[in-house]
Amino acid sequence: MRIVHCAAAGFESARRLASDEAHGHSFTVSAHAATGLASLRARLHEVTQALDYRDLNQVLPSPDDAALADWIAARLPMAADLVLRSAPDRGVERDADGTRRVWLKSGFEAAHQLPHVPAGHQCGRLHGHGFGVRLLADADRQDIAALQAAWAPLHAQLNHAYLNALPGLDNPTSENLAAWLWQRLGAVVPGLCAVDVFETATAGSRYDGHRFRIWKEMRFEAAVPFDGHGRYTGHSYLVRLHLAGQVDARGWVRDFGEVKARFKPCYARLDHHPLDQLPGIGATDCAGIAGWIAAQFAAGVPELCRVDVLENDHDGAECRLSGEGA
Secondary structure (H helix, E strand, O other): OEEEEEEEEEEEEEEOOOOOOOEEEEEEEEEEEOOOHHHHHHHHHHHHHOOOOEEHHHOOOOOOHHHHHHHHHHHOOOOOEEEEEEEOOEEEEEOOOOOEEEEEEEEEEEEEOOOOOOOOOHHHOOEEEEEEEEEEEEOOOOOHHHHHHHHHHHHHHHOOEEHHHOOOOOOOOHHHHHHHHHHHHHOOOOOEEEEEEEEEOOEEEEEOOOOEEEEEEEEEEEEEEOOOOOOEEEEEEEEEEEEEEOOOOOOOOOOHHHHHHHHHHHHHHHOOEEHHHOOOOOOOOHHHHHHHHHHHHOOOOOOEEEEEEEOOOOOEEEEEOOOOOO
């Protein structure tokens, strides 16, 4: 079990890439590191403020997303995994070891039904989703334009389709859809690293060519001690549960509804309670809460590989049980 803290910062800058005209972006970068949250947040803010309202071509000769992530990483005093977003649909991930992945996010609208669920399960009925898709590839071998070109014909095939009717998608769970996309993209995107499929805003699946990882998000409201004088404060927390493994006969690592149901007893102890009174909790910061959830939940869900707890949109901690990355 390993605790990683996460924080984010933003900056507004202009840049010119290749033959493009100079244009501006609202950049966001999140950092994931073993150092304490307060230190991580302060150092990240300090580094990114040096880029705020700057012409990035005066900072870097070619300020693309990967180069920006390298520049930020070199100035942080701690080893950190970074996720840089230069637009809502694109950016780059940079691991602490220097590995970089460019990512593109898109989506499509489609209908499906799942044929192997138990009788009466809601997913057995014909229904639809606004699916999200995120493609990640080696940044030294691919760029956004290449990912866009590879995705375009698949988007045309999937958008407004009945997924069960497509060859190879007779059981279109989000896991199987991620694998289906991987098979078709792998031949045209050398260096493809992973495919994410967002079935809803709070649940999705990843396939990296070897195994699947799913996640389910929930929110809870809770109080925590504010100071040594008995005063409390509170947060609207987000908890994200990650499970990894292979798919079963139903096409799932686990049913998202089953994950939520199994988490319900744990959720009931968190929601609308003072967290310092939880039996066995060591600390009431996000790291302590994530560790407590992992200890409570892992015994009944052996596929659990990571628990994220955020106290706002970007600050929190991850409890990694099996080396899962950012």
